Amino acid sequence: MTLALSINGRIRQVQAGLSDTLLTVLRDxxxxxxxxxxxxxxxxGACTVLIDGRPQRACLSLAANCEGAAITTLEGLQRDASMARLQKAFAATGAVQCGFCTPGVLVSAHALLSHNADPRTDEIRAGLSGNLCRCSGYRKIVDAVAEAAKEAKP
Ligand code: FES
Ligand code: FES
Incomplete structure (x- = not known):
């Protein structure tokens, strides 16, 4: 079937079967x-995207259920000031190693800071609890999000 999905502010026409996930449509x-x-x-959590502003797993979201929702991927946040601060902080603190988890972590961190501009450490950990990283350890990731929040302060 043909779906019209709102992705990163644009309506995109895609072909999807009933069982096709949003992740398949986005990537493939x-x-x-x-x-x-x-x-x-x-x-x-490596597949995390924003659906109506909330972090969701694209591998569990059926594309057909996403019509009418605003989908935002990491590509759609490239001009976002909060995302720019996060990316800078991740690079500066060494929070990225293989980087496979990083896009999903960044999307979740962005959502966290959108709702809580000055999160405590436990709130950062809770906000990122759905994103697994096997490489760098979580300490540097948590530090990076705290650093990005600090940078945003006037
Ligand atoms: S790829 Fe979606 S949660 Fe792992
Ligand atoms: S940096 Fe490798 S899984 Fe997170």
């Missing part, structure tokens, strides 16, 4: 590959 049809296919079963 639209070549928006920031959202990663990690576990493909809702565990790792």
């Amino acid at each position: 049809q639209l070549l928006l590959t920031a959202a990663k296919r990690g576990c493909n079963q809702g565990v790792c």
Whole structure:
């Protein structure tokens, strides 16, 4: 079937079967590959995108259920000031190693800071609890989000 999905502020026409996930459509049809296919079963968070502003797992979201929603991928946040601060802080603190988890972590961190501009450490950990990283350890990731929040302060 043909779907009209709102992705990063544009309506995109895509072809999807009933069981096709949003992740499949994003990566394989639209070549928006920031959202990663990690576990493909809702565990790792590598596929995190924003659906109506909330972080969601694209591998568990059926594309057909996403019509009418505003979908934002990491590509859609490239001109966002908060995302720019996060990316700078991740690079500066060494929070990225293989980077496979990083896009999903950044999307979740962006959502967290959108709702809580000055999160405590436990709030950062809670906000990122759905994103697994096997490489760099969480300490530097948490430090990076705290640093980005600090940078945003007037
Ligand atoms: S790929 Fe979606 S949660 Fe792992
Ligand atoms: S940097 Fe490798 S999984 Fe997170």
